[in-house]
Amino acid sequence: MTILPSFPIASPKKLIYTHIARQGVTSKAELMPLSGMTSSSLTRLLEEMVADKLLITGYGPSSGGRRPILYEVNADYGYFFGLDISRRTSTLGFFDAKMNSKALLRWRMDEAMTPEALIDYVVLNIRSIMLDHHIQPHQVVGIGIGAVGPLDRKTGVIIEPSNFPARGWNQVPICKLLEERTGIASRLGNGADAALIGEHWSMRSENLQHMLYVHAGVGLRSAMMSGGHIVHGSVDMEGAVGQMIIQMDGPRLHDHGNYGAWEALASVQALEKRARAVAKTGRADIPGAGQVPPERLTYDVLLQGLHSGNAYAREIFTQSAVCFGIGLANLINVLHPESIVLGGPLINSHELYFQTAIDTAKRNIYYYPDYVPSFSKGKLQEDAVAVGSAMMVWSNMVV
Template identity: 65%
Template sequence: MSKAELLSAFKLTNSTLTRLLDEMVQEGLLVTSGLGPSSGGRRPILYEINSHYGYFFGLELSRRTSSLGFFDMKMNPKSFTRWRMDEAMTPEQLTKHVAQNIRSILNDHQLERRQVAGIGIGAVGPLERSTGTILRPLNFPARGWTNVPICEMIAQATGIPAVLETGANAALIGEQWALREKNLQHMLYVHAGVGLRSAMMSNGQIVHGSIDMEGSIGQMIIQTDGPRLQNYGNYGALEAFVSVQALEEQARGDAKLGLNNLPQSYNMDPGRISFDTLLQALSQQDAYVTQLFMKSASYFGVGLANLINIFHPEKIILGGALVNAYKPFYQSAIQIALRNSYCYPDHIPSFSKGVLKEDAVATGAALIVRKNMEL
């Protein structure tokens, strides 16, 4: 951008902006990058962020998969690695795995640890951001994920400071960054996977509650006499109808009653039916599994309608294993959400699966470090 463009964007005097630009160029935060087109006089000097001024890691901690992204000052992704969270991936093992990957990435890019401003962590809640602690998340395959001081563990293993945010909030921050040219201010992010997670943004800022509970949307009651998921939470909660676990439980129960042929089709005990089994059957257009997903989509649409009626977002980004597994699930949920929105058709939010998709959490987590870094 030219100085003239910056003057029109910020409430600064010409002399103040000139001094700031000179200081930032001297400090290496900005670099000059040629000349812009002339508007009648001399061609203006253009400024841009120095991509090598600092670097950031973004770490996603989820229940099915986790990922580590590495970014420069312009938020260009320099590296991405992803791994499955299995029974062996305890907090201690994950910390070792992350530290090893960070050392390898820095070595590959011929960078030193001091050039990294920090590590942003987007994790499954509930958590305590102020202390960098993951509290009592459900359904991690490995043991030990209770009251984990994850920021302290990562910082000690890597020598790089870490900050913690809920994964849903980090994903929404990342997606807003990817859509920054549209200047969206009121956004909603909903992730439907092992559990349900959500985040809200109002006036361009993440809405934080008094506690960091990203999964509260899953406890929205949509059927007062409905089931309870794994003897936890509210009866008739949305998560009991829309989650990987809910679909697995329904399929296993129906198989035991002889209401589906999954055990015979895949030569397995009904109790071993997994989400991967359902995806395989879905790819083969199994009628029972198709109906199972579509029924779940209808409940998901009702839950989304409730959120729209409360918040009235401009943009709704949907992600997670259920949303990405089956296109009609995504489409049906949107149709039902709009049909049950009180302000429809006067207010019609736009829907998408996001720009960053599976990279959103790690990107948003890195962005949090970038925004908070001292300049």
């Protein structure tokens, strides 16, 4: 089993396999309109796929004649790892050919989690998972990686992402490093794309074609799908959306980037920066005031304050959510998706944040209420990048 390059031309076998995977269980009669084949040709193809162990068969209920043969994907045909590399937490998932989760491991990204430390940790756990499930390396089709950009998907290199807690996250040939240590082919994509691929798969029964995904965490990241396919630009800069200007005379997050940028008003960093500045004035009702120095006031302390009912924490989270909703409305007015999935630490911080953000976005959608896209946190949520990363490999698998 090998991995195809980007944008493969699907063979009839691949189309049939993908359709069966998405449907779950399918009969030959349901496959006929899709295949464009004669009945005898389709029968031969399905028999070949069963012989190759791509598919397994069963029988449906009789409607008066013979019971129809039903086809479904063989879950044990191949296995897939999905790796999510993010700034706050990272995740390693292990999946079968039906994208059933067999194992899932999540860990905190801290100052010690350099690229070398992460590779060691991931390789150790890949070996442990394979041992636990009695899987040999040749049974693993590949490792999909969804990472913070910018990155080079063709060469498998994480270029120079900002704001990682640990040092060394620049020009990291992540695919090469994993392949050398595991012997398993690896494929790199940006995390927002992977999350959208995963959520789209989890919602496949809804047949959604135009989707927008936005991740709100340390920074802001986005991905768009049109016609059921991820839309790529000429460069892989998923975080550039955070530089959208939503307030002309607004603050600047660091010594680079735009003044009044979206992420300067609605991100984990923006919350911390604002709270630290106010704490230095001596305001006493800020979460953690008097317990930690202002420069050590972290998002986790603010989040704890929000959940304990602290008025100041509620105020700054609400203001952040309003700013997030304004930027979100700008994207919606340009892209017009039918479904919007929101993820990341801020979206999942509290229902207040999610609801305030989408209420603000709705008020600023130009064609509202004639055009009302759906909003959700998705079905996979924290696991979306790991699932989508594995899906990147699954969808490019030669069958």
